[in-house]
Amino acid sequence: MMLTSARPAPNQLWQTAPALTATAALVTLALIPLSTAMALDTRLLQGDPVWLKPVKFHIAIAIYLITLAFFARFIPIATRESRRFRAFIAVVCTSALLELLWVGGAASAGTASHFNVANPVMAIAYGLAGLFAVLLTSGSLGIGVAVWRNRDSGLAPAQHLAISIGLVLTFLLTVIVAGTLSSGSGHFIGTSTRNLPVFGWSRDAGDLRVAHFFATHALQAVPLAGLTGSRTIVIAAAAAYTALVLATFAQALAGLPFLPGPG
């Protein structure tokens, strides 16, 4: 196995990507007061408990950051410890924290975060949040390119290709989907009356969050194809996954639900 190491995994995360690991840990720990707040709050926002969205965002961003922290080990140590790379990671981590602060702050005030342009402060915050979201997502691009350029990653060729493509695709697909998503007035296309448990995806209207979910999880899905050991399979899997994202994207834009059915 190429991924095994003499040291236990959590230790290696702290050694090869301290800032990403620390931010992921902090974001995870914040779930303790957030879920307590959710248990104490009766307020609803668009039919859901106000804290549901911050809790989901904390989970999603923690998974994103810890995945990046894992892949950072395939970047040469000289690059990882360079001032430029560390500044880049600091920007990614700060963007994550500011994004969560905005989502949590809006929940605390009992108001919407995304698409909220009801007053100048929230409108400016939404604009800034878009910028931070792009910076946050650029983490996968930067790490993907750095892994790609590492000729001495110790990875099998198929794994090297799968990780590089997966990370770069995550950025490209997420920016396309989330860019479109955020330029509208809401995540639904049409009127949603029923939704899927846990994910909240609409079952009777287009929901752009479906494509956002798949786009961002290219980060984990495409690298898994590397375990097949075949570069051809990796390229085919990346193409198929891109097709899946674009199909769910087109489906939502056409106002069609991802999984039609009763709520």
Next chain:
Amino acid sequence: MPPSPDTLFQLANPLAMLGWIALLFAPMMPRWADRIAALAIPLLLSVAYTALILVHWAAAEGGYSSLQAVMQLFANPNIALAGWLHYLAFDLLIGAWISRTARAEAIPHAAVIPCLALTFLFGPIGYLAFLALQYLQSQRQKAATT
């Protein structure tokens, strides 16, 4: 339905009491007294405080700018409960600090107990009492060594 502020108040008081009891028995179990009174219980109270502020601060009227504003804040039961949890947590932390400091300076536990009782009831008075006790102990030690 989430628990009412009254229910949370009823839960928080015995929880804090548990910490004070641990401090009372600190000479027999110093490490556990510290873990309970300086870590576990303040941590739980702080999580509850944080959640209450996250949920209720935005809608609360008043603020920190004047006594009137502070009194207006506490007119909100949820904010008053948060304020009470703040007392419970921080008084207990001071109690734990007193207990730990007394142990390090070999101040007899029997003399510490009244300070703990005062801190429990009237926070700053207990702190003052302990500072006085510390002063007495330092004078006594000085007299013993000269």
